[in-house]
Amino acid sequence: xxxxxxxxxxxxxxxxxxxxxxxxxxxxxxxxxxxxxxxxxxxxxxxxxxxxxxxxxxxxxxxxxxxxxxxxxxxxxxxxxxxxxxxxxxxxxxxxxxxxxxxxxxxxxxxxxxxxxxxxxxxxxxxxxxxxxxxxxxxxxxxxxxxxxxxxxxxxxxxxxxxxxxxxxxxxxxxxxxxxxxxxx
Amino acid sequence: xxxxxxxxxxxxxxxxxxxxxxxxxxxxxxxxxxxxxxxxxxxxxxxxxxxxxxxxxxxxxxxxxxxxxxxxxxxxxxxxxxxxxxxxxxxxxxxxxxxxxxxxxxxxxxxxxxxxxxxxxxxxxxxxxxxxxxxxxxxxxxxxxxxxxxxxxxxxxxxxxxxxxxxxxxxxxxxxxxxxxxxxxxxxxxxxxxxxxxxxxxxxxxxxxxxxxxxxxxxxxxxxxxxxxxxxxxxxxxxxxxxxxxxxxxxxxxxxxxxxxxxxxxxxxxxxxxxxxxxxxxxxxxxxxxxxxxxxxxxxxxxxxxxxxxxxxxxxxxxxxxxxxxxxxxxxxxxxxxxxxxxxxxxxxxxxxxxxxxxxxxxxxxxxxxxxxxxxxxxxxxxxxxxxxxxxxxxxxxxxxxx
Numbered sequence: 044x045x046x047x048x049x050x051x052x053x054x055x056x057x058x059x060x061x062x063x064x065x066x067x068x069x070x071x072x073x074x075x076x077x078x079x080x081x082x083x084x085x086x087x088x089x090x091x092x093x094x095x096x097x098x099x100x101x102x103x104x105x106x107x108x109x110x111x112x113x114x115x116x117x118x119x120x121x122x123x124x125x126x127x128x129x130x131x132x133x134x135x136x137x138x139x140x141x142x143x144x145x146x147x148x149x150x151x152x153x154x155x156x157x158x159x160x161x162x163x164x165x166x167x168x169x170x171x172x173x174x175x176x177x178x179x180x181x182x183x184x185x186x187x188x189x190x191x192x193x194x195x196x197x198x199x200x201x202x203x204x205x206x207x208x209x210x211x212x213x214x215x216x217x218x219x220x221x222x223x224x225x226x227x228x
Numbered sequence: 229x230x231x232x233x234x235x236x237x238x239x240x241x242x243x244x245x246x247x248x249x250x251x252x253x254x255x256x257x258x259x260x261x262x263x264x265x266x267x268x269x270x271x272x273x274x275x276x277x278x279x280x281x282x283x284x285x286x287x288x289x290x291x292x293x294x295x296x297x298x299x300x301x302x303x304x305x306x307x308x309x310x311x312x313x314x315x316x317x318x319x320x321x322x323x324x325x326x327x328x329x330x331x332x333x334x335x336x337x338x339x340x341x342x343x344x345x346x347x348x349x350x351x352x353x354x355x356x357x358x359x360x361x362x363x364x365x366x367x368x369x370x371x372x373x374x375x376x377x378x379x380x381x382x383x384x385x386x387x388x389x390x391x392x393x394x395x396x397x398x399x400x401x402x403x404x405x406x407x408x409x410x411x412x413x414x415x416x417x418x419x420x421x422x423x424x425x426x427x428x429x430x431x432x433x434x435x436x437x438x439x440x441x442x443x444x445x446x447x448x449x450x451x452x453x454x455x456x457x458x459x460x461x462x463x464x465x466x467x468x469x470x471x472x473x474x475x476x477x478x479x480x481x482x483x484x485x486x487x488x489x490x491x492x493x494x495x496x497x498x499x500x501x502x503x504x505x506x507x508x509x510x511x512x513x514x515x516x517x518x519x520x521x522x523x524x525x526x527x528x529x530x531x532x533x534x535x536x537x538x539x540x541x542x543x544x545x546x547x548x549x550x551x552x553x554x555x556x557x558x559x560x561x562x563x564x565x566x567x568x569x570x571x572x573x574x575x576x577x578x579x580x581x582x583x584x585x586x587x588x589x590x591x592x593x594x595x596x597x598x599x600x601x602x603x604x605x606x607x608x609x610x611x612x613x614x615x616x617x618x619x620x621x622x623x624x625x626x627x628x629x630x631x
Contacts (some may be wrong), residue, residue: 196454210417213295219251227264
């Protein structure tokens with residue numbers, strides 16, 4: 044029970060951004076977690092760096108907004124997997140092994156030691172058959188991407204900077220659509 | 229009760245006393261535009277704002293006014309949204325006449341067989357202690373499956389043989405639209421009163437469809453919500469994925485079918501002969517089968533929604549590839565009908581005030597008493613029926629009829 048409660052606390056803290064005005068109507072804890080100093084509990088240090096690098100390729104920092112690294116996606120994934128069922132944990136462990144096997148066969152080194160260009164090649168290969176994955180490497184991609192997207196969307200960076208979300212707050216009136224061009228009559 | 233909505237003047241959805249309505253977002257307004265265009269060509273359907281038991285008028289003081297944070301289904305933090313746990317129960321507790329026994333499970337209904345009356349119940353506390361309670365009347369409100377299960381376990385109130393029968397719910401599928409013209413709209417706060425703000429209704433009410441009986445409604449929702457993205461299964465990766473995730477969610481609308489599932493002999497609740505709960509009581513089994521009527525109805529829903537989206541100049545983003553019994557989904561929150569209400573004790577379990585035909589001080593205060601089930605959401609009807617049951621029970625108590 045303690046563990047579940049802790050998970051909710053941790054996820055709650057990443058979910059809810061400490062924003063101006065939040066004090067007036069606070070829908071959750073506004074703790075800001077120190078992601079930089081976090082020591083992974085599910086992944087090894089090198090796996091943790093690998094997840095960070097892959098997530099950043101899936102959701103990169105670009106002209107639109109900061110990406111997965113800035114959003115702390117690796118921290119979310121490690122925390123969720125720390126509490127996940129053994130089957131889910133195994134899927135991630137074997138997925139990461141498949142990634143390393145591929146880079147060792149192709150480039151003679153583990154994924155984390157690859158150059159940026161080589162890392163891009165791995166992700167391009169993984170994502171090649173997204174709709175119809177057949178190899179271990181291809182099957183890992185949807186798992187990886189799904190949680191990366193979820194973590195990014197729930198992060199302060201993703202929620203506010205990328206999606207521009209300003210909700211989860213108290214307002215006096217919900218305006219909805221008032222555009223004359225969208226009205227039917 | 230505090231219900232918001234608009235007075236639409238629809239004969240299939242009568243108006244009530246409504247507080248100020250909560251408007252649709254732009255993608256929902258465009259669906260409405262599609263509906264209006266089809267109506268102009270002679271199609272019969274309506275597209276209206278939803279009605280919800282959430283007060284929106286600050287002058288109405290009986291519950292807090294909604295502040296549109298979108299967390300209606302996660303436990304409204306100011307108890308604005310009407311729910312059994314947060315609205316009537318606290319009110320009843322304030323009278324001083326209500327005691328709550330939480331973490332307790334009823335394990336037996338004790339009957340006085342001579343007088344056809346419930347004498348009391350036994351329940352087990354969280355520490356495993358069995359306790360007896362005497363009562364003048366017993367009201368069961370454990371939800372459709374569980375209330376029927378208790379009557380079956382205790383083998384009471386079932387001279388009609390209808391306990392557990394006539395189970396039904398809503399079933400459905402969904403169609404997702406996108407409106408590229410809305411990609412750059414302001415979607416910074418679409419929360420409102422949770423996702424669905426609009427409703428497609430009035431279909432096949434004037435005359436039945438040639439392929440199926442009864443009808444369906446379609447709850448429609450829209451809005452960018454990063455806490456739970458409506459469209460997250462987007463192909464690709466990199467900057468394009470980021471852009472698509474935002475744009476698609478900003479301009480999408482979901483059309484979610486709620487179809488009337490016809491009660492049939494194949495849809496019922498009974499007791500599992502093998503599996504038991506931790507008190508040794510049989511677990512319930514839910515039997516559910518979709519038939520040709522349901523499949524034909526779902527096919528019509530998909531075709532109609534696609535027509536609306538196209539008439540609105542939108543694009544169909546996703547739709548079920550084919551409709552079969554396997555692709556339909558049941559709504560596990562909307563079960564009704566295992567203890568149907570009626571005037572004839574041979575064919576129904578309770579009378580029109582929710583009182584058992586067989587056991588005169590046994591009442592049912594949940595949606596298991598529904599005798600028929602339209603496509604509409606059940607909760608407010610459920611509350612109205614429970615209200616009527618409570619009034620009748622209170623009158624009998626005042627007259628001293630409960631002993």
